[in-house]
Amino acid sequence: MTTHSTAPSPEAGPAPDWRRIGSFVTGQAAVQCGSFALIIAMNWTAVQMGGRSAVTCVILASTLPRALMLLFGGALADTLGPRAVVLRATATRLAVLAVGALITAGADSLWPLVAVAVVEGSLLGLTGPASGVLLTRLAPQEHLGRANSLFSMVMRLAPIAGSPLGAWLVVAGGLSGAMLVAAAGCAVWLLCAFHVTRGMVRPARGAGSGPSLFRRSGDGLLLLARHPRLRWMFVACFCMDFAFLWPAEVALPLRASGEGWGIGAVAAALSAFSVGALVSAAAGAALAHRIPAPVKLVVTGTGLAVGLGAMALVPSPPVLAAVAGAVGLCSGMNGPALVTAYQQAVPEGKLGAAMSTFSLSSIGAAPLSLAVFSSLSAALGVTGTWLVCACLALCSPVAATLALRAPATRKAPVPPGAPAAPEPTATAV
Structure with a gap:
């Protein structure tokens, strides 16, 4: 008698974890929408305070630290794992935005905006690479394109929804209202990130001290x-x-x-x-x-x-x-x-x-x-x-x-004369 097995063949690749991918997309939709609303509100407030020079100052205060911290954010994601970086940086960003909403409520100076922009940009630079790593943990190679396309939809919709929301908030409730909305978006992403990263482990620590974070940033x-x-x-x-x-x-x-x-x-x-x-x-x-x-x-x-x-x-x-x-x-x-x-x-x-x-x-x-x-x-x-x-x-x-x-290399190169790397052992975050 011939039997037919319904089990997947060993050659079949793992299926994407669509539930966690859904949580990832939902959380990113919330935090990105809040971020775009905050950008519009901060730029408009800066224009009202000091015109073109003020808004340029705020934009540079956000973009320059973000570009710098992107390099360190990638090294941290490889060292600590994306779970640790995303959860800690997002929780810090939530606290900064909540405090910023209180400070800017009664402030008529540009410097509170600049301070918030510097911290906000730095934290976004830290979490950016780690968020990019997460999708590769949730979708196998053959389905990664589908997951990235789904994430791309969120990134297209976020400015469409967030920009008018920020314009309305700055008129209705001032900059503090936009900061509270951005903080709420961070809270939603933090809850989703707990679900998305549950069970993800921290990369094994090397036997030696290894290169410094500054050197790994390159x-x-x-x-x-x-x-x-x-x-x-x-x-x-x-x-x-x-x-x-x-x-x-x-x-x-x-x-x-x-x-x-x-x-x-x-x-x-x-x-x-x-x-x-x-x-x-x-x-x-x-x-x-x-x-x-x-x-x-x-x-x-x-x-x-x-x-x-x-x-x-x-x-x-x-x-x-x-x-x-x-x-x-x-x-x-x-x-x-x-x-x-x-x-x-x-x-x-x-x-x-x-x-x-x-x-x-x-x-x-x-x-x-x-x-x-x-x-x-x-x-x-x-x-x-x-x-x-x-x-x-x-x-x-x-x-x-x-x-x-060009040839694709999936294995990290081993320097000439170096011993082969041991099998990695995972440690819980």
Whole structure:
């Protein structure tokens, strides 16, 4: 008699932990929405207090510590594990926002805002790489693209919901109200993070003292130097962010104004882009594991670059919105695919450091794009500079092609002459 077993085959990979992924997405939706509301409220309050110089001061007070702490956040995530970093930093951020709400309630000076921005930015830099590590613990390699697409949907929706909420809060209840909402978002994420990280263990401590945290902060840059696939993925992400930001933030409003289309054309284009990105991110959450990597990385990257150039030449607002929607469709698939391919190529035990460096590709590209292309536009004009951006965006699919051809290394390299690493033993956090 022949029997049929219903057990999965040994070759079948583990299934994604969708319950914990759902908790991760829910918590991130809450904390990201609160963060965007707080950004709008803090910037508006700074403008009211001191104009352009004040808001610049607040923005720098948040972004510079965040960029610096990203490097240490990655090293901490690899050393302590993502659970310890996320829970402790989020709890601290919750306390800082609650205290900040009390301080700013009766303050009419800029310095309390600057102080909160410095601490807030530092804590966000610490938790960013650790949050990026969590998804790789919840979804196996073959389903990581779906999880990243789902997370991408949250990141697209957060500014759409959080920005108007922040504008309403600063009018209705002042900056303190926005800080309390951001603190509530942290509380929701903290509760979800307890569920998401339950049972996750701390990496084993080495036998020796090991390098200092300062030296480990450069691990992400060393990974780029040693691994061609990681290096080309970083270049692909940086080129796309660098080329895309100036057209979206500066050139689009300038062209709409110059053509006499009005602010409605800008709103329609950005809305169409967001809708397109949400649709493709949702499709990726369901089907990313079935779509070949060259399609997600190279085809969509080429579509992004071509669409970006087309937006500089379209004759009317309806056509502009239609092209922006198509660009959004490519973006919603391309962005999560870049993150997934990068995560899958990181050597074991180095994901925190690698994600901190990868995050710098976006954070560093923003001010550089504004500075370079704003200066270039004085000579080439808006349309000419926009087309230059589109040409540079084509470097992203080229770099992605080179990354796919490079070998992937999943094992951490052992220096010549060093003994083989012992089998790791986990310790509870």
